Amino acid sequence: MPSLKDLKNRINSVKNTRKITKAMQMVAAAKLRRAQEAAEAARPYAERMSAVMTSLAGGVAGSPDAPRLLSGSGNDQTHLLVVMTAERGLCGGFNSSIAKLARTKAQELTAQGKTVKILTVGKKGREQLKRDWGHAFVGHIDLSDVKRIGYANAADIARQATAYFDNGDADVVTIFFSRFQSVISQTPTAQQIIPAQFDETEGAASSLYEYEPSEEAILADLLPRNVATQIFTALLENGASEQGARMSAMDNATRNAGDMINKLTIQFNRSRQAAITKELIEIISGAEAL
Amino acid sequence: MAGNLQFDLVSPERKLASVSATEVQIPAAEGEMTAMAGHSPTITTLRPGILRAVTAEGVKSYIVTGGFADISAAGVTVLAERAIPTEEASNSVLDELVAEARSLADAALPEDKAHAEKIVSDVTALRDTVQKR
Numbered sequence: 001m002p003s004l005k006d007l008k009n010r011i012n013s014v015k016n017t018r019k020i021t022k023a024m025q026m027v028a029a030a031k032l033r034r035a036q037e038a039a040e041a042a043r044p045y046a047e048r049m050s051a052v053m054t055s056l057a058g059g060v061a062g063s064p065d066a067p068r069l070l071s072g073s074g075n076d077q078t079h080l081l082v083v084m085t086a087e088r089g090l091c092g093g094f095n096s097s098i099a100k101l102a103r104t105k106a107q108e109l110t111a112q113g114k115t116v117k118i119l120t121v122g123k124k125g126r127e128q129l130k131r132d133w134g135h136a137f138v139g140h141i142d143l144s145d146v147k148r149i150g151y152a153n154a155a156d157i158a159r160q161a162t163a164y165f166d167n168g169d170a171d172v173v174t175i176f177f178s179r180f181q182s183v184i185s186q187t188p189t190a191q192q193i194i195p196a197q198f199d200e201t202e203g204a205a206s207s208l209y210e211y212e213p214s215e216e217a218i219l220a221d222l223l224p225r226n227v228a229t230q231i232f233t234a235l236l237e238n239g240a241s242e243q244g245a246r247m248s249a250m251d252n253a254t255r256n257a258g259d260m261i262n263k264l265t266i267q268f269n270r271s272r273q274a275a276i277t278k279e280l281i282e283i284i285s286g287a288e289a290l
Numbered sequence: 291m292a293g294n295l296q297f298d299l300v301s302p303e304r305k306l307a308s309v310s311a312t313e314v315q316i317p318a319a320e321g322e323m324t325a326m327a328g329h330s331p332t333i334t335t336l337r338p339g340i341l342r343a344v345t346a347e348g349v350k351s352y353i354v355t356g357g358f359a360d361i362s363a364a365g366v367t368v369l370a371e372r373a374i375p376t377e378e379a380s381n382s383v384l385d386e387l388v389a390e391a392r393s394l395a396d397a398a399l400p401e402d403k404a405h406a407e408k409i410v411s412d413v414t415a416l417r418d419t420v421q422k423r
Binding site: 042056151 | 302
């Protein structure tokens with residue numbers, strides 16, 4: 001049975017924890033709003049880009065001189081997995097679920113006899129994957145100094161990923177990130193970016209357009225941009241997901257701390273009452289003995 | 291006078307402009323082109339240069355680097371990798387653009403070298419025209 005003083009200390013410490021988690025939740029809520037706005041603002045560009053790419057790709061696909069970023073390198077032996085996670089923890093299962101998806105995929109590919117290479121973006125994912133897949137790491141991109149993710153960051157990652165492909169060090173590049181659905185729901189997603197994949201069904205409008213320069217030249221110019229755009233979208237989605245996950249994790253933590261304080265307070269009151277009763281009994285029985 | 295067309299300028303990070311314009315001058319890869327209402331549907335890539343939109347409130351100009359323009363009879367959508375309103379483009383911003391293009395050109399693979407060098411010269415020319423004003 002803990003003493004009254006112990007209980008009091010315990011209650012105070014849980015109260016402090018609750019204050020911290022509450023503050024973190026509110027900070028995450030504010031950051032989430034900003035992250036969502038950023039994702040919203042980036043949407044028109046990404047949508048137009050993918051619409052134009054789809055119609056262009058529909059016209060060129062299958063032709064022998066299609067750019068390599070679209071048609072691939074001819075085999076799929078080496079896979080580069082770009083795993084994008086957060087730089088910070090305390091956001092529930094956010095980092096683990098992305099890492100888990102990447103791990104499953106890596107195991108699947110190795111079982112098929114493929115070579116797996118991993119490029120990590122964000123510290124937390126790297127830490128989680130290090131034990132099992134440390135030997136497959138080919139690089140790490142640190143975004144911990146970046147306050148606001150810009151297109152330049154995405155372009156940088158895209159350049160590195162494309163360089164692996166161009167040098168023949170990777171045949172397929174897949175990105176792993178968390179798609180933001182709502183504050184309480186984020187879906188870890190794997191998306192193949194090289195060779196590029198498009199919805200075949202929408203590629204009908206291409207014949208209406210005139211192209212200047214040729215269709216192939218435009219495609220060759222746009223494919224690297226498309227890679228960067230997809231990575232940028234993924235980074236923004238990831239940013240929003242992280243804050244959403246942190247917000248709900250901290251909301252839970254705050255609620256749990258509240259429950260714990262209630263429970264401890266009841267225990268504290270009971271033991272205090274017990275101590276008072278005990279003293280009274282001692283006094284009364286002492287008086288009776290006289 | 292011809293009718294108006296919808297002009298949208300989008301960069302990856304945000305939408306910069308969405309106005310109704312009478313004509314839009316685009317620094318296309320193979321030379322300047324002007325789009326007016328009723329233009330035949332065209333997709334063209336951009337080179338670094340100045341994009342001008344003539345609107346009811348006057349001429350708006352932007353410095354754009356790379357990207358493409360999607361022109362249709364009803365409107366023009368420009369997707370630029372980087373777009374800066376000309377009045378916000380200070381010398382330091384322009385110098386930065388040139389330095390960036392230069393470093394990319396230096397890092398480029400041999401087969402992309404010529405293309406990258408062309409971008410450098412385009413950006414340098416762009417800086418000189420803007421600074422002259």
